[in-house]
Amino acid sequence: MLKRNRRLRQSPSIRALVSENQLSINDLMLPLFVCEGTQVKESIDAMPGCFRMSLDLLKEEVKNIWSLGIKAVLIFVKVLDNLKDNRGTEAINPEGLMQRAVMEIKSTVPEMVVMTDVALDPYSSFGHDGIVENNNILNDSTIEILAKMALSHAHAGADFVAPSDMMDGRVLSIRTTLEEAGLHNIGIMSYGVKYASSLYGPFREALDSSPGFGDKQTYQMDFANRLEAITETTRDIDEGADIIMVKPGIVYLDILREIRDNVKVPIAVYQVSGEYAMLKAAAEKGWVDHDTVMIEQLLAFKRAGASLITTYHAKEVAKLLS
Numbered sequence: 033m034l035k036r037n038r039r040l041r042q043s044p045s046i047r048a049l050v051s052e053n054q055l056s057i058n059d060l061m062l063p064l065f066v067c068e069g070t071q072v073k074e075s076i077d078a079m080p081g082c083f084r085m086s087l088d089l090l091k092e093e094v095k096n097i098w099s100l101g102i103k104a105v106l107i108f109v110k111v112l113d114n115l116k117d118n119r120g121t122e123a124i125n126p127e128g129l130m131q132r133a134v135m136e137i138k139s140t141v142p143e144m145v146v147m148t149d150v151a152l153d154p155y156s157s158f159g160h161d162g163i164v165e166n167n168n169i170l171n172d173s174t175i176e177i178l179a180k181m182a183l184s185h186a187h188a189g190a191d192f193v194a195p196s197d198m199m200d201g202r203v204l205s206i207r208t209t210l211e212e213a214g215l216h217n218i219g220i221m222s223y224g225v226k227y228a229s230s231l232y233g234p235f236r237e238a239l240d241s242s243p244g245f246g247d248k249q250t251y252q253m254d255f256a257n258r259l260e261a262i263t264e265t266t267r268d269i270d271e272g273a274d275i276i277m278v279k280p281g282i283v284y285l286d287i288l289r290e291i292r293d294n295v296k297v298p299i300a301v302y303q304v305s306g307e308y309a310m311l312k313a314a315a316e317k318g319w320v321d322h323d324t325v326m327i328e329q330l331l332a333f334k335r336a337g338a339s340l341i342t343t344y345h346a347k348e349v350a351k352l353l354s
């Protein structure tokens with residue numbers, strides 16, 4: 033034999049030297065769930081280890097996250113029922129929960145990169161990402177509100193806004209609004225490739241944001257499609273997106289690689305709530321080893337081409353890596 037593949041695998045040192053991809057704390061972004069109240073830390077059934085937290089506790093949590101080496105957080109809020117309406121009016125309240133959360137985090141750890149979710153669903157009485165009329169989700173009137181929402185997040189101190197709604201033209205609408213306000217350095221991480229997935233269940237439970245009727249298939253993507261992911265991505269980049277996100281993660285590694293090969297901006301991947309729940313459940317039963325499966329999955333994102341990984345495991349990984 034002239035060629036032996038096992039030569040390069042014979043010791044940990046050699047394997048480390050020839051390893052093609054590494055997972056680093058620098059890649060990780062942690063999603064955080066925020067709620068009203070004081071001293072509130074509520075567990076989320078299908079997401080063991082994740083909590084909804086009030087702002088006072090969030091402050092402490094953010095210091096802790098920063099000390100672990102995590103440099104970015106993605107914020108989601110649980111909006112009080114009496115503040116929900118069809119137009120997501122509360123989303124643009126400068127004193128709203130999201131806006132206060134951003135100010136709180138930025139005043140506690142100014143270096144932390146704060147990204148905010150931009151979509152109407154947690155604010156919508158229908159649990160949809162857009163304004164509803166006759167059971168339709170309106171596109172153009174929704175993106176006007178999304179732009180105002182993004183602007184108010186930016187005014188509160190967000191570094192990036194992350195539209196996750198999948199309306200057409202929202203990146204252009206947000207970019208234009210930010211530019212007109214002189215906010216040239218506020219970035220847009222667009223959920224350009226977001227599939228209509230059943231893996232968002234635990235998240236919707238966490239925010240009480242499930243659609244009140246129907247599903248999200250008229251705006252989120254059909255998971256049978258691959259070419260459409262490239263179309264979505266290139267349009268968002270043309271409209272001014274700085275980072276493109278692919279979501280969910282593990283089931284969509286082919287899409288991640290496809291996007292990586294087709295565009296030249298940083299790609300983020302979102303390992304979503306259902307993926308987190310599946311690993312937690314299987315590990316709890318003793319059917320798989322939690323930490324090694326977690327690392328295997330996260331490294332697969334790197335191999336597939338992700339620059340950033342949004343994951344509920346971020347703290348666990350940071351501890352393991354240090």
Ligand code: PBG
Nearest residue numbers: 151153196231232235304305306
């Ligand atoms: C809101 C939004 C959702 C997620 C992120 N932003 C839910 C949805 O689109 O229904 C899901 C994240 C997760 O499951 O972890 N538009």
